Structure formats: C-alpha cells, structure tokens
Amino acid sequence: MDNFIFPEISEFNVTCHIDGCENKDITILINAVKDNPIVICGPCDTIIEDITAV
Amino acid sequence: MSTIFPGSASVGQVFDGYTFDGTAWNINGIDLTADYLESSTASSTYLTQVSASTTYLTQTSASFNYITQNSASTTYAAKSGATFTGNITAPEFHATTKLVAEAAGGDEGGEILLGKPATNSTIAGAGVTIDVYQNKLRIFEQGGNARGVSIDITNTSNGVGTELTPGLGGVPYRMAAGIATVGSNSPVSVTFPAGRFSVAPIVNVTGNSGWSWISNLTSTGVVVYQTTSWGGASQAGSMYWTAVQMTSGAAGG
Numbered sequence: 203m204d205n206f207i208f209p210e211i212s213e214f215n216v217t218c219h220i221d222g223c224e225n226k227d228i229t230i231l232i233n234a235v236k237d238n239p240i241v242i243c244g245p246c247d248t249i250i251e252d253i254t255a256v
Numbered sequence: 257m258s259t260i261f262p263g264s265a266s267v268g269q270v271f272d273g274y275t276f277d278g279t280a281w282n283i284n285g286i287d288l289t290a291d292y293l294e295s296s297t298a299s300s301t302y303l304t305q306v307s308a309s310t311t312y313l314t315q316t317s318a319s320f321n322y323i324t325q326n327s328a329s330t331t332y333a334a335k336s337g338a339t340f341t342g343n344i345t346a347p348e349f350h351a352t353t354k355l356v357a358e359a360a361g362g363d364e365g366g367e368i369l370l371g372k373p374a375t376n377s378t379i380a381g382a383g384v385t386i387d388v389y390q391n392k393l394r395i396f397e398q399g400g401n402a403r404g405v406s407i408d409i410t411n412t413s414n415g416v417g418t419e420l421t422p423g424l425g426g427v428p429y430r431m432a433a434g435i436a437t438v439g440s441n442s443p444v445s446v447t448f449p450a451g452r453f454s455v456a457p458i459v460n461v462t463g464n465s466g467w468s469w470i471s472n473l474t475s476t477g478v479v480v481y482q483t484t485s486w487g488g489a490s491q492a493g494s495m496y497w498t499a500v501q502m503t504s505g506a507a508g509g
Binding site: 205208211214216218224227228230231232233234235238239241242243244245247250 | 436445472476
C-alpha cells in the first residue's frame, strides 16, 4: 500500500441544510481538499452537499 | 343610610355601619383617633394624615398623582392589593419578600429593564433587559442588534442544579465535539458550529485505528484524516474530534 500523499487544499463556502442542525442554512468558509472535497457538518455529523469553491 | 341613631345605646353596639364607642357613633373600619382623610386644597384630591404618626399617604403637588412619605418611617403605602396606573418613580424601591414582574402576554413573560450608564457604555438602546421569552431567560441590550445571552430553563437540571460558573477555574470559553467519518485517501473537512469560535481552537482528534491527523485548522473548521502508520497509507474510519477555546481571545489558557 502506497504512503498517503496529502492532497492540495482550497477554500469552499459550504452550507448545511439539515433540519434541526445548529448550522442549518448558514454558509461557512472552510478549507477542504481541492478535488472532490468532502465536508462534514460538525454539529450534525452529516456530509454537506452544498459546496461552492471560492 | 339612616341619619337617625338610636336614642340610647351600649358601648360596641352596631347600627347601620356605625359602632357606638360610649360617646359617639364611629364609622366601622375607621379609627378616628389615628386614621382619617383630609383635603386641604381644592386643586386636587388626596389622602393624607397630618398627625404625628410616622405612616401616612400624602400628595403635595397637584401636577400629578403620587405617594410619598415625609417622615423617617420606613414603612408607607401599605395597602394590600393596591393597583397603580402609570409609573412609580423613586430613588429606590424595596420589596420585602419578592418583586413580581407579571407576564406581558403571548410569548413574553415578565421583564425588567436596567438603564445603561450615561458614560463609557456602548450598549445599544435604553439599557439591558432581563426577561422571560418562551422557555428562555434572556439578558440583552434593549436596542441595536439585541446582543445578549439566554438560558433555556427547560435544558437545566431539577432543583436548580445547573451551575453556570462552577468556580473551579479553567472552564472553557467555547467547545465543540463530533464524529467525522473519513474515507480511504480522502481527508474530510469538518465545520464547527457557526460563530462558535473567535479564533482557531485547539483540536484533538482520535481515530478508530492508525494515526490521527489534522490540518488547515481555522476558527470555522478543520481537515481530519488518519493513516495506517507514520507516513503510511490513508485509511477509512471514524474520527472523534474535540475543539476547545479557553478564553474569548485565545485558544489556550
């Protein structure tokens, strides 16, 4: 198994839309992997689908 | 009411709202030796006692209605169930047992407004309001963006068991925690609760296997991942993270 190479990071605006989540409909600027970013909403532990590159 | 009293009567005899004291007929409920009403001007209506008693009500101005005490007595306006309309203005107001601010109606409960200082204050509006709104006890500025704090009483412990500042020292200013599921060769970013941290907090991460890592930490989030070993291959798993900001201006403390 190859050693892990940390990917390039970019900034994204992400918005969680889960009902009841503390971050619901609040856009947050965050660092994430540039290609195929995966962002998890901290308060509700749900993958955020609304991601826009800055 | 009859205006003719019996020609003869015994002490204590009651007749049509009056009681005979051996000399005269007194109106029931009023002690003519201590309590009486007097009006000394025609400009206003008032209740006063001008004897040497230490307790009395008086109005000394016709401009508005109020209650005052001119003597050194500490007790006055002792009327059970008294209802006032308008404002009561006094240098101090003392309630011997409790002060009750009745519910305003709807979602709004009782409310107290504390005036803001005349100088060196950037509080918006007239001052700071303490009130009850739905389930929350709120303390906030009465204007601007209504900056303030609230406590949801329904989230606190029975027996007034939730202590806001335990006094033990070292209580964090802000915290957050959660679980992030990461995939192989795909670090994930985790957003903190919006506005929770004012600086990048201190983050601890524990994975369910291998080595746990973080990178690109800011006040809004962090990137987490884990590898099989130091510099080894990335692997999937659950990442348990905790973020702490100890003071309002610094992560550590």
